Amino acid sequence: MKTTRITALAALPLSVVLLSGCGGGPVKAGAAALVGDERISVSGLDRTVRDWWPEFKADPQASANRAEPPEQQQMGGDAASESDVRATLTALVFLKVGDQAARDHGVEPTGGDVDQAIALMDQTPNSNAVSTTLAAGLPKDRVRDVARFNAIQLLLMDRFGWDHTRDSPAAQRAMQRFDQALGEAARKLKVRVNPRFGTFDPTKVAINPVVYRLSAHESGVR
Known part of the structure; x- marks a missing residue:
């Protein structure tokens, strides 16, 4: 693999990947999300957030790199x-x-591909592998998981005809095909999210906030 830009996992929720058909169906009790036959438990999610939060607060670069609008960023609170x-x-x-x-x-x-992905993340201007992982909302001990995702991206882009030239037409086509591959995978897995955590947005590949509906009296509607 040659040096190139890496789409950091932290930025992926902002990409437009068409995942029509995802997010429907019931979610089992105790599950934050179901991805195929795999269950992301509420307790596991809570534990991950608890491990991540103090590490994120201690890393200014991770906060600077976090891929969400400033008004949505956590502003120095005591909890996530x-x-x-x-x-x-x-x-x-x-x-x-x-x-x-x-x-x-x-x-x-x-393992070598993952090691090289970490090295490329460390070469990213104003960032490194740890800050990228923290910016994605994952604790430091998940660095290799994030690097594995990036290694998969690079391998698939090679498969899709990437010419290792930044922003070339071939690179753009390979990136589009990579996005399509993610969409196809997500459709196959039938991603479902517990409504407690929001709704899965197939156009942005993001979990939108829970919408709390006011009563007619509270909303001013009679």
Whole structure:
């Protein structure tokens, strides 16, 4: 693999990947999300957020790199916000979707591929592998998981005709095909999110906030 830009997992929820058909159906009790036959438990999500939050607060670069509008960023509170929890859940879903895309297209990153992905993340201007992982809403001990996702991206882009030239037409086509591969994988996995954490947005690959509906009296509607 040659040096190039890496679409950091932290930025992926902002990409437009068409995942029509995802997010429907019931979610089992105790599950934050279901991704195929795999269950992301509420307790596991809570534990991940608890591990991540103090590490994120201690890393100014991670905060600077976080891929969400400034008005949605946590502003120095003592606990992770609802948007933080959604970002972590989205990242956990993406890791599983990436693994499915790799299986679908017959690629399997080696330990060396993951090591090289970490090295490339460390070469990113104003960032590094740890800050990228924290910006994605995951604790430091998930660095290799994020790097694996990035390694899968690079391997699939090679498979899709990437010419290793930044922003070339071939690179753009390969990136579009990679996005399509994620969409196909997500459809196969039938991603479902517990309504407690919001609704899955198939156009932005994001978990939207819970919408609290006011009563007719509270909303001023009689």
